[in-house]
Each structure stands twice: as C-alpha cells, then as structure tokens.
Amino acid sequence: MILPGLQTPCPCRSQKSFGDCCSAYLREQAVAADPVTLMRSRYTAFCVGDLSYLKATWNPETYPEDLSADEPADWISLEILDADVEGSEAEVEFRAQLIFDNKLETLHEVSQFDLVDGRWLYHSGEFQNESAKPVSIAASAPCPCGSGKVFKHCHFKRG
Ligand SMILES: [Zn+2]
Ligand SMILES: [Zn+2]
Numbered sequence: 001m002i003l004p005g006l007q008t009p010c011p012c013r014s015q016k017s018f019g020d021c022c023s024a025y026l027r028e029q030a031v032a033a034d035p036v037t038l039m040r041s042r043y044t045a046f047c048v049g050d051l052s053y054l055k056a057t058w059n060p061e062t063y064p065e066d067l068s069a070d071e072p073a074d075w076i077s078l079e080i081l082d083a084d085v086e087g088s089e090a091e092v093e094f095r096a097q098l099i100f101d102n103k104l105e106t107l108h109e110v111s112q113f114d115l116v117d118g119r120w121l122y123h124s125g126e127f128q129n130e131s132a133k134p135v136s137i138a139a140s141a142p143c144p145c146g147s148g149k150v151f152k153h154c155h156f157k158r159g
Helices: 035-048 051-056
Strands: 074-086 089-100 103-116 119-127
Touching: 035 051, 035 074, 035 089, 035 103, 035 119
Parallel strands: none
Antiparallel strands: 074 089, 089 103, 103 119
16 A cells, blocks of 8 residues: 655545645544544545555444455545534445446445544445446546546556
C-alpha cells in the first residue's frame, strides 16, 4: 500500500489535499471526530487498499476476517447523502462509484456507526440498490471519473 502524496487531492473527493484531509487518520495520528469524517477516511482507505486502517475502524463484532485487497477496484466518487447522529449511534447514507472490469458500479449504502470507548467505528451497512447492475462504459466516452479524458485513455484496462 502506498499512501498518496500530501499535496495530491484527497481520494475522498473533499477538494482538500490528502495532507489536509484523510492523511492524519490513515497514519493514525488522529481519530476521526465524527461519523462522516470516519466514513470519508474509510473510503480513502478503500481507495488506497489500507486494510489495517479499515480493521482499526471496524467494530470487532462485525469485522469480516476474509477482508482482503485481492479485488482491486478504481473508486472514483463519494457523495455523502445524509448523516444522522443520535448519542453513540449514527447512520450515514452515501453513494460511491467505482470502475471494475471496465464497468461503472454504483454503491448506495446506509452505514451504521457506533461510538465505542470514545472512538467512532463502522458497524455494518445496508445496500440500497442491491439489484443495480454494473454499466458498460464505451471506450470513446468521457471517463466517469471526471478527468476530462476519454475512457480508453483513462481508467480503461486492457485484457
Ligand atoms: Zn479525505
Ligand atoms: Zn478516469
């Protein structure tokens, strides 16, 4: 796993640099103070394949032992749709997109977080669009990541 440079845009799409956004959490120099910040930092951890951070921020009761990085995916967007904190429990609704196998997949989830010993942890999530199918992307179409390049010159993978 290689963390992004401190000056590069944060993978969580906050418009901030990695150094001003998720870096301190992934480096375990700070603990995310609220569930949305935690959500963003975990998204960044998924983008860079930081399994130790994902484990550190996952409620041990629901942590999947088989979590592994052997299915690389290009996460391209994160949108926080709603967040609701009540005491030591929280719900965050988000939509994330990734490109896998040259298709665009949209993940719409409501995640549950709990405050455990003063630290917010991810508990579980419920998919809101289980039946959604990955969508093919034409090689000559604009890449869904928003780079402005055509897909075949951006996130397209051969073979
Ligand atoms: Zn970030
Ligand atoms: Zn792209």
